[in-house]
Amino acid sequence: xxxxxxxxxxxxxxxxxxxxxxxxxxxxxxxxxxxxxxxxxxxxxxxxxxxxxxxxxxxxxx
Ligand SMILES: [Zn+2]
Numbered sequence: 902x903x904x905x906x907x908x909x910x911x912x913x914x915x916x917x918x919x920x921x922x923x924x925x926x927x928x929x930x931x932x933x934x935x936x937x938x939x940x941x942x943x944x945x946x947x948x949x950x951x952x953x954x955x956x957x958x959x960x961x962x963x
Pocket of ligand 1: 933948
């Protein structure tokens with residue numbers, strides 16, 4: 902029933918995979934709104950320890 906109409910050719914499949922890592926890199930990092938460092942989205946910032954406006958942990962090198 903809900904199936905792709907055509908098999909994806911080796912070429913098309915490999916074209917998709919060639920850009921997969923670039924897509925990851927583009928979506929993986931956001932700017933921390935506390936210190937401005939790059940961090941993973943929905944994670945505590947590793948450089949200042951803040952998440953959602955609150956200090957979750959004190960970074961060692963503070
Ligand atoms: Zn931060």
